[in-house]
Amino acid sequence: MMQATDKQENPTRSGLVTAPELKRHGFFRNVFSGIKSLLEGMKVTFHYLSHPSTVVTQQYPENRATLKMMERYRALLTMIHDENGLHKCTGCQICHDNCPNASINVVTRSNPVSGKKELDRYIWRMDSCTFCNLCVQVCPFGVLKMDGSFEGAVYDRRLFVFTLNHYAGPAAGLLAKVADPEERKKMIEPRDRYSGPVPLNGQELAGVKALKKAESGCCGGSGGCCSDSQGSQGSKEMK
Amino acid sequence: MTGITENIWQAKTVAQRAAEALPESVWFALGYMVLGVVGVAAFIAVLGMGLIYAERKIAGHFQCRLGPMRVGWHGIFQTVADTLKLLLKEDVVPAQADKFLHILAPLFTLLGTILVLAVLPMSPIVHVSDVNIGVVYVGAVSGFGVLGILLGGWSSNNKWSLLGAMRAGAQIISYEISATLALLVVVLFSGTLRLSEIVESQAAGWWIWRAHGVGIVAFLLFFIASLAEINRTPFDIPEGESELTAGFHTEYSGMRFAFFFLAEFINMFIVAALTATLFLGGWMPFHIGDFAGFNAIMDMIPPGLWFTGKTAFLVFLIMWFRWTFPRLRVDQLMRLEWKVLLPIGFANLIAAAVVVLFNFYFFPVR
Incomplete structure (x- = not known):
């Protein structure tokens, strides 16, 4: 010692x-x-x-039925919708500005009834997203979250660009102040995953149903992706 | 001692059979030779696949995973699929490499493996050739393995490969000494260099415990030094994935890489088989002194099974080491050999020599 x-x-x-x-x-x-x-x-x-x-x-494909992903796993950006199907997004575009590789495009519109600025489409590019979680962290209203559903592989890369919100219209808090249900209905317009200015733009693919003609025509004013030829092709395939 | 070798089993090697058949017909002799060559080749292929599968399964469970599970029942055909893939893969030779040596290197490594395999007495009847200088021969031709590694590292024209190859050279030169010193203990006790005679000298008891404690020390020394000689973890610094990408076989792909890989796994078998032959009685059954009944039961198990069992146990031990121990640094490796193993080896050899010289036996040895 x-x-x-x-x-x-x-x-x-x-x-x-x-x-x-x-x-x-x-x-x-x-x-x-x-x-x-x-x-x-x-x-x-x-x-x-x-x-x-x-x-x-994890014995993955075998335990698919019982698999529970970790809470903090970041696989799919989702917009939180409450039990009434309403989200809290105001269309402030802070996430849009903070996204390091421009994977988020927040398209706004003015409400047809009140004329106020609100969310039209929340378009997310999964193909360029690095899942850095910055959008979730900067959101002042806690609208976004990273979901654990990791099975994101697809056969067509157009499927990687899609709309997150289920409707275009004011956030849940503003909508609650409107008493009249008829008035509410007028303020809200449903939004589809693959409608509007996304590459797929309502066309039919294996596993993705074609949207109705009326919806696929609506581009929210930003054009570009939503050319006429694509639209007509899509309608031809629909018959 | 005589019971097994002379009465039950007529010990004969393939080479002996060929020599006996020669006066009758050249074709018989040639047939035996072809049998030996094809047998060794088939043995290497099948054993390689089996060992790789076993290693992957055992490694998986040592690390809290399952290992291959997809191809066939519990992934049993995984190695077959991998072998087919390696056969069909493109073989890339770097533009600035020494092409001739680059192609030659894996063949040298595999050659050393095959040459050792030919003299291993696996059972009285499964033995290709019985060389009268067996122990020296094994020590000599196993150098082909490191020659292949040195050539491969040199000809690749890659600094990682060269570093790995030089490490392999330094490692083998160092550890060959300890392995030989441990081996000499057995040679001293058995009084022969022929591997089959070393096996037969252990009929009354295996050298690991019949040699007064020096046997156990020699066994440990030989096992550790052999692990270092075949570049097996924890002594796999020539490969050193975290430092040298893949060491000497960084620039190898396809079939040539498969040769290196195969040689590595067959070498593991050879080390286990040699250790079993020298210290654990080879294909000799386990006997306890005068317990005739017990010994008779042990004799009923065929010698080939004894050899397989002992070798399998040692192979498992080697895999166990690999998936438990961390890799040594180069300086630690050298220190272990020159400051620890070598002094112990010398002291052990001197002790063994004293025991043999003064006939200081508790029971008859020869």
Whole structure:
């Protein structure tokens, strides 16, 4: 013990690294403590081998029915809609401005009844998104969240660009102040996942139903993606 | 001692059979030779696939996962699928590489493996060739493995490959000494270099415990040094994925990579088999002194099974080491050999020599 304390006080007096196996009694102590610690490690790993119940990996396609993703897993940006199907987005575009690679495009409109500015379409580009979570963090109204549904693979990359909100219209709080249900209905317009200025624009694909002609025609004024030729092609496929 | 080797099993190697058949017809002799060559080749292919599958399964469970589970029942055909893939893969040779040496290197590595395999006595009847300098021969031809590694690292014209190859060279030169010192203990006790005679000398008891404690020390030394010689974890610094990408086989792909890979796994088998042959009695059954009944029951298990069981246990031990121990640094590796294993090896050899010289036996050895 005395030797050990001496060494601690004066670790490298000569500037050389001291090797424990060169010390008196150090050689065999070192060998045996080394073997002992190795055996300890082997005991741990053998326990894993002999107890298949210690397997921690998810057997994914097999356990699909019971699979529960972690709460903080970031796979799919979603807009939170309450039980009445209303969201809290005001169309303030803070997320739009903060997105580091312009994966979010918030299109606004003025309400046909009140004339106030509100959300028309919340378009998200999953293909360029890095899932950095900045949009969720900057949103002052807690509208967005990252969902755990990770099975996002598709056969057509146009499917990666879609609308998140289910309706165009004022946020839930504003809508609650409108007493008349008829008035409410006038303020709201339903929005589809693949309608408007998204590459797919209401066309039919395997697994995606074509939208009605009236909806696919509506571009929210930004044009571009929603050309006439695409629209007519889509309607031809619909028959 | 005589019971097994002479009465029950007539020990004969394929080479002996070929020599006996030669006077009758050249074709018989050639047939035996072809049998030996094809047998070794088929053995390597099947054993390689089996070992790779076992390694992946065992590694999985050591790390709390399941390993391959998709191809066939519990992934049993995974290695077959991987082998087919490696056979069909494009073989890339770097533009600035020394093409001749680059192609030659994996063949050298595999050659060393095959040459050792030919002299291993797996059972009295499964033995290709019995060389009278067996132990020396094994030590010599296993150098082909590192020659292939050195050539591969040098010819790849890649600094990682070269570093890995030089590490392999330093490692093998160092650890060959300890392995040989441990091996000499067995040679001292059995008084022969022929592997089959070393096996037969253990009929009364295996050298690991019949050799007065020096046997156990020699066994541990030989096992550790052999692990270092075949670049197996925890001594896999020539590969050193985290430092050298893939070490000496960074620039290898397709079939040539498969050769390196195969040689690595067969070498693992060879180390286990050699250790079993030298220290655990090879294909000799387990006997306890004069318990005739117990010994008779043990004799009923065929020698091939004894050999397989011992080798399988040691292979499992090697895999266990790999998936438990962290990799050593280069300086730690050198320190372990020159400051720990080498002094112990010398002291052990001297102790063994004293025991043999003064006939200091508790029970008859020869």
